[in-house]
Amino acid sequence: MKTRDPEYDADEEYEYECLNCGEVVSAASYPGGCENCGSSMRNRGMPCE
Template sequence: MSHRDIGYDADADSEYECLHCGEIVSEDSHPGTCSDCGTAMRNRQMPYE
């Protein structure tokens, strides 16, 4: 595995981050929108590029 590869465990929770207010949650599936401000959440393992 190279330093760019991300390990994947289907049973593990993923961290999601709101790009508007910075809220971070750990969920087993995509939460959709932020519970604080309603903005879309993004998986923190995905690069910005």
């Protein structure tokens, strides 16, 4: 089975979702912790596997 890396554009904004409270933000780079609860964020465009 072949795998492929997702395409990446440094200028494009991506949606990030808080793993704890579900807050969603758009940003061009990883926003760090959630502004609401301080929990980790994940890029919604990447699978959770």
